[in-house]
Amino acid sequence: MAQKITIEPVTRVEGHGKVTIHLDDQNNVTQTRLHIVEFRGFERFVQGRPYWEAPVLVQRLCGICPVSHHLAAAKALDVIVGAGTGDGLTPTGEKMRRLMHYGQIFQSHALHFFHLVSPDLLFGIDGDPAIRNVIGVALMHKDLAVQGVMMRKFGQEIIRATAGKKIHGTGAIPGGINKHLYAEDKELFLNGPDPLNIDHMISWAQAALDFFKDYYKANKEFIDNFAQFPSNHLSIVRKDGALDLYHGVLRAVDSEGNRILNDVDYQNYNDYIEEEVKSWSYMKFPYLKHLGKEKGWYRVGPLARMNTCDFIPSPLAQKEFEDFKAMTNGKPNNMCMHYHYARLIEVLHAAEMMKELLNDPDLMKGELIRKGNKLDQGVGVIEAPRGTLFHHYKINEDDQITMANLIVSTTNNNIPMNESVNRVAKSWMNGQTEITEPMMNAVEVSIRAYDPCLSCATHALGKMPLEISLYDASNKLIDKKRT
Amino acid sequence: MNDKIKIVIDGKEYWTEHGKTILDAAKDNGVFIPSLCHVEGVKTAGSCRICNVKVNGRNMTACSTPVAEGMTIVNNHPELEELRKAIVEVMFVAGNHFCPACEKSGNCELQALGYRFLMLVPRFPYEFPDKGVNAESKYIYHDRNRCILCKRCVRTVMKDDKHVFALNSRGGEHIHIKIDTELASHLTEEEAQAAMDICPVGAILKKERGYYNPIGERKFDKQPIGSEIENK
Numbered sequence: 043m044a045q046k047i048t049i050e051p052v053t054r055v056e057g058h059g060k061v062t063i064h065l066d067d068q069n070n071v072t073q074t075r076l077h078i079v080e081f082r083g084f085e086r087f088v089q090g091r092p093y094w095e096a097p098v099l100v101q102r103l104c105g106i107c108p109v110s111h112h113l114a115a116a117k118a119l120d121v122i123v124g125a126g127t128g129d130g131l132t133p134t135g136e137k138m139r140r141l142m143h144y145g146q147i148f149q150s151h152a153l154h155f156f157h158l159v160s161p162d163l164l165f166g167i168d169g170d171p172a173i174r175n176v177i178g179v180a181l182m183h184k185d186l187a188v189q190g191v192m193m194r195k196f197g198q199e200i201i202r203a204t205a206g207k208k209i210h211g212t213g214a215i216p217g218g219i220n221k222h223l224y225a226e227d228k229e230l231f232l233n234g235p236d237p238l239n240i241d242h243m244i245s246w247a248q249a250a251l252d253f254f255k256d257y258y259k260a261n262k263e264f265i266d267n268f269a270q271f272p273s274n275h276l277s278i279v280r281k282d283g284a285l286d287l288y289h290g291v292l293r294a295v296d297s298e299g300n301r302i303l304n305d306v307d308y309q310n311y312n313d314y315i316e317e318e319v320k321s322w323s324y325m326k327f328p329y330l331k332h333l334g335k336e337k338g339w340y341r342v343g344p345l346a347r348m349n350t351c352d353f354i355p356s357p358l359a360q361k362e363f364e365d366f367k368a369m370t371n372g373k374p375n376n377m378c379m380h381y382h383y384a385r386l387i388e389v390l391h392a393a394e395m396m397k398e399l400l401n402d403p404d405l406m407k408g409e410l411i412r413k414g415n416k417l418d419q420g421v422g423v424i425e426a427p428r429g430t431l432f433h434h435y436k437i438n439e440d441d442q443i444t445m446a447n448l449i450v451s452t453t454n455n456n457i458p459m460n461e462s463v464n465r466v467a468k469s470w471m472n473g474q475t476e477i478t479e480p481m482m483n484a485v486e487v488s489i490r491a492y493d494p495c496l497s498c499a500t501h502a503l504g505k506m507p508l509e510i511s512l513y514d515a516s517n518k519l520i521d522k523k524r525t
Numbered sequence: 526m527n528d529k530i531k532i533v534i535d536g537k538e539y540w541t542e543h544g545k546t547i548l549d550a551a552k553d554n555g556v557f558i559p560s561l562c563h564v565e566g567v568k569t570a571g572s573c574r575i576c577n578v579k580v581n582g583r584n585m586t587a588c589s590t591p592v593a594e595g596m597t598i599v600n601n602h603p604e605l606e607e608l609r610k611a612i613v614e615v616m617f618v619a620g621n622h623f624c625p626a627c628e629k630s631g632n633c634e635l636q637a638l639g640y641r642f643l644m645l646v647p648r649f650p651y652e653f654p655d656k657g658v659n660a661e662s663k664y665i666y667h668d669r670n671r672c673i674l675c676k677r678c679v680r681t682v683m684k685d686d687k688h689v690f691a692l693n694s695r696g697g698e699h700i701h702i703k704i705d706t707e708l709a710s711h712l713t714e715e716e717a718q719a720a721m722d723i724c725p726v727g728a729i730l731k732k733e734r735g736y737y738n739p740i741g742e743r744k745f746d747k748q749p750i751g752s753e754i755e756n757k
Binding site: 090092094095097098099102123205206207210211212213215216220221440441442 | 625626628658660661666730732733734735736737738739740741742
């Protein structure tokens with residue numbers, strides 16, 4: 043009998059979504075879909091508000107990486123207030139924002155790896171669901187759990203020192219930043235008691251990488267082959283090709299490494315990227331216009347960034363990057379589970395960049411804001427932890443926002459996540475007589491690799507239930523299980 | 526003539542002078558009576574009612590009631606605190622006060638009183654009004670949905686001896702403060718900033734200068750409302 047399996051909600055990801063899998067009479071997968079079931083509406087209700095409110099208002103989309111929205115909006119408004127397209131800020135303005143951003147990358151990646159992903163690695167995809175969670179990690183691998191908490195705390199403290207608050211601060215304003223770094227904060231970050239100082243964070247970032255590499259050695263086949271498929275990759279890179287998470291030009295490569303978007307100015311992103319709407323999801327489906335819907339979709343995030351950039355401008359991360367690239371002979375890496383590897387290289391890079399910035403005197407003094415001739419629209423793009431994030435605003439002559447368009451990182455990964463779900467469902471479920479919990483967790487593992495923020499929103503504390511519904515061919519519910 | 530008179534607030538005797546209001550007399554003596562519509566040195570409006578105190582057993586507004594010899598005033602009392610809290614809650618639900626994104630947050634007197642009265646969530650249903658915004662003048666963004674009708678702006682913001690703000694549509698659900706956009710466009714940047722500062726909430730915003738005060742440096746980040754009087 044044909045069945046429809048629903049995994050709702052998808053667990054250990056940010057936000058709420060569900061997966062539906064349709065099986066035919068022989069239990070072969072006929073259709074899979076990752077549905078995003080929340081509707082946000084920020085693009086609409088920001089209309090009419092004064093433009094300088096956008097960085098503070100729009101960041102409320104998310105409680106995990108609000109800094110991304112805060113900075114992407116501020117960068118778009120820099121253009122509007124005539125402060126240039128990303129390179130016109132004062133040294134203090136740009137460096138304070140960069141420090142805020144690296145702090146966020148550090149804390150968000152640490153949260154994801156230690157608390158959302160490590161249960162799958164430590165206990166296995168088929169591990170007991172009762173312990174395959176953050177509580178299980180805390181009970182049985184206390185050091186790792188504490189390390190995750192403290193790394194996140196350090197990143198959050200960096201955000202507090204630059205944005206005013208750990209979550210939803212007000213630091214970035216159109217044309218710059220509203221404060222300098224206080225001397226006592228700088229001292230604390232550089233020379234605070236262990237483990238909360240930057241040198242300790244760098245050593246922990248290296249240890250996390252070593253932990254993953256050891257796991258990789260022992261589980262190479264799984265890490266290399268799980269949900270592996272060729273795709274395009276997109277991110278911003280610095281003009282000289284370096285990894286740059288704060289500012290750069292848009293670059294995309296195909297699965298073989300050929301440039302399909304060659305370092306273009308993101309102010310014209312509309313010329314290159316189009317979004318398709320489908321009736322079954324609140325999330326849009328972006329693709330590169332010139333390649334079309336079928337061939338133009340791409341991945342974003344840590345893996346994509348390792349594939350687009352030429353090098354990493356910090357020595358320890360660069361060394362790791364070289365090893366990472368050597369695995370695929372310099373070609374793009376299309377292995378889904380290598381997202382985790384790439385993410386940890388970025389954790390190390392973020393820690394190194396924070397150290398460099400904390401020692402920079404520009405953060406303690408200097409002009410905060412720069413403005414010029416006002417324009418009526420601007421685009422801000424940033425590499426959020428989860429990938430490329432676009433903010434586009436238009437204003438009227440009374441300084442009110444008339445149009446806002448946001449392409450959120452997870453939206454960019456919509457098609458790849460659906461592709462991953464489809465591949466895993468087929469390889470794990472096709473022809474099986476019984477659909478087991480590990481099979482469904484495998485589907486979730488493939489989604490988790492992207493670190494999606496499904497609604498780009500905060501989620502409830504506690505365990506989210508996994509609900510499985512079985513439908514017959516006439517869509518009648520025949521069984522329901524809840525863990 | 527000796528103008529000194531004695532009053533009693535919450536059982537304690539204080540000296541003050543004839544002609545003062547209860548609010549000012551209390552302030553002089555380090556007693557904080559909360560208010561949102563009162564502006565020192567400006568004609569009293571008595572519109573917010575938050576400064577309600579009990580005078581000889583009757584509820585009176587402290588900002589508009591002059592002191593008298595031997596007056597017995599109750600200020601710090603659970604019943605009055607509850608009444609004031611309820612008024613603050615009504616003001617929150619009657620407007621669109623979204624503190625998380627409001628640039629007046631940290632400098633907002635309504636928010637500060639919400640904290641003082643330990644308001645967690647309003648007990649009344651939200652009205653979500655749609656009274657509109659006016660962004661047409663050069664330096665001022667006027668959001669009527671945040672207005673608490675204290676009329677501070679009506680009484681104080683002037684240009685060329687004319688009122689920039691006025692109460693419109695008295696009575697009914699459409700009551701709101703209207704801005705004379707042409708007159709407001711002649712305000713200097715400093716005058717526009719002063720208009721924003723006189724507003725106890727985020728209804729009057731100075732254009733293009735949002736969030737310049739970092740968190741931690743805002744007025745009520747440093748000390749809670751009333752402490753400047755109570756800790757004097």
